[in-house]
Amino acid sequence: MQTTPATHEDSHPADICSARPPHHPRPDGQDHYTISEVVACTGLTAHTLRWYERIGLMPHVDRSHTGQRRYTNRDLDWLDLVTKLRLTGMPVADMVRYAELVREGAGSYRERQELLEQTRRDVLGRIAELRDTLAVLDRKIDFYATEGNTR
Amino acid sequence: MQTTPATHEDSHPADICSARPPHHPRPDGQDHYTISEVVACTGLTAHTLRWYERIGLMPHVDRSHTGQRRYTNRDLDWLDLVTKLRLTGMPVADMVRYAELVREGAGSYRERQELLEQTRRDVLGRIAELRDTLAVLDRKIDFYATEGNTR
DNA sequence: TATGGCCTTGGAGTGCACTCCAAGCAAGCC
DNA sequence: GGCTTGCTTGGAGTGCACTCCAAGGCCATA
Numbered sequence: 001m002q003t004t005p006a007t008h009e010d011s012h013p014a015d016i017c018s019a020r021p022p023h024h025p026r027p028d029g030q031d032h033y034t035i036s037e038v039v040a041c042t043g044l045t046a047h048t049l050r051w052y053e054r055i056g057l058m059p060h061v062d063r064s065h066t067g068q069r070r071y072t073n074r075d076l077d078w079l080d081l082v083t084k085l086r087l088t089g090m091p092v093a094d095m096v097r098y099a100e101l102v103r104e105g106a107g108s109y110r111e112r113q114e115l116l117e118q119t120r121r122d123v124l125g126r127i128a129e130l131r132d133t134l135a136v137l138d139r140k141i142d143f144y145a146t147e148g149n150t151r
Numbered sequence: 152m153q154t155t156p157a158t159h160e161d162s163h164p165a166d167i168c169s170a171r172p173p174h175h176p177r178p179d180g181q182d183h184y185t186i187s188e189v190v191a192c193t194g195l196t197a198h199t200l201r202w203y204e205r206i207g208l209m210p211h212v213d214r215s216h217t218g219q220r221r222y223t224n225r226d227l228d229w230l231d232l233v234t235k236l237r238l239t240g241m242p243v244a245d246m247v248r249y250a251e252l253v254r255e256g257a258g259s260y261r262e263r264q265e266l267l268e269q270t271r272r273d274v275l276g277r278i279a280e281l282r283d284t285l286a287v288l289d290r291k292i293d294f295y296a297t298e299g300n301t302r
Numbered sequence: 303t304a305t306g307g308c309c310t311t312g313g314a315g316t317g318c319a320c321t322c323c324a325a326g327c328a329a330g331c332c
Numbered sequence: 333g334g335c336t337t338g339c340t341t342g343g344a345g346t347g348c349a350c351t352c353c354a355a356g357g358c359c360a361t362a
Contacts, residue, residue, distance in 0.1 A: 034339080035338090035339075036338070045340090050340090054342095066339085067339085068338085068339055068340075068342065069339085069340090085357085117338095
């Protein structure tokens with residue numbers, strides 16, 4: 001959506017952003033990160049990155065002439081999304097499903113939207129649960145702060 | 152132990168609430184729930200309840216004359232707390248640690264407070280992450296809603 | 303008395319998400 | 333050439349939080 005609008009969304013999964021703030025280590029021409037560079041800037045392990053690829057959660061990573069992985073800015077965007085989804089508690093299998101939909105192209109827009117909307121509802125629910133828990137924690141902390149000091 | 156207020160906090164883990172809203176199925180005199188009743192009202196499985204007890208996460212459950220478990224309202228409160236903490240992502244080992252502190256009595260107030268305050272910070276962090284994710288989801292959903300309808 | 307339902311136990315099994323291992327290749331440096 | 337560093341692979345292993353199993357006890361109803 002930022003330079004060539006039409007097929008951009010479908011050409012690669014790390015897509016989909018209208019206004020995208022994330023700043024990458026390198027400009028779009030020189031984005032050929034080794035696996036250890038990606039480890040450094042995502043916090044994921046190399047094991048995990050290779051495993052994501054094996055299970056179909058990564059959308060085919062470029063290789064150097066010697067067969068080593070070379071990640072692009074797009075890949076970083078995708079990993080960023082995956083990391084966020086993982087934090088919501090979304091199972092890896094569901095993320096793989098989403099990755100498959102992205103690979104299928106524009107025809108899966110509707111289904112992708114539904115999947116994300118379901119996820120959105122899950123996230124809202126989780127936030128509500130956490131707020132609930134926070135209230136309980138605050139009550140108990142308050143108890144300990146008060147009782148703990150008066151005896 | 153449960154009628155005399157002073158040691159109330161220490162006599163049993165399912166304690167700690169100053170104002171406690173949760174309404175129990177039965178009044179405090181008749182609270183002798185079987186395991187299947189607890190399953191019905193907590194949503195946990197019988198397996199899990201027994202497992203919690205084995206690993207020291209439950210504070211000793213009463214038994215009937217035939218050796219069957221009889222849970223009290225206090226136990227339900229404790230399970231409610233455990234369930235909430237679990238939803239925050241707190242490891243079971245940490246919850247067991249908290250249970251041990253409760254068993255130790257009033258001397259562990261300070262440490263309990265610190266543990267809960269750390270948990271509180273974790274929860275706040277998690278909520279912030281989820282908000283972040285929500286923003287990303289909203290952007291993507293908006294993209295699919297717009298692009299999906301214009302083609 | 304027999305049948306069914308609910309409960310008990312220790313130990314073994316499951317599913318998820320990694321996490322590690324061994325063996326080997328390629329590049330850079332002394 | 334030799335050494336180190338970084339990468340490759342498939343398959344096996346790990347840790348967590350359950351989850352299930354087999355074998356059996358207790359008790360109410362038919």
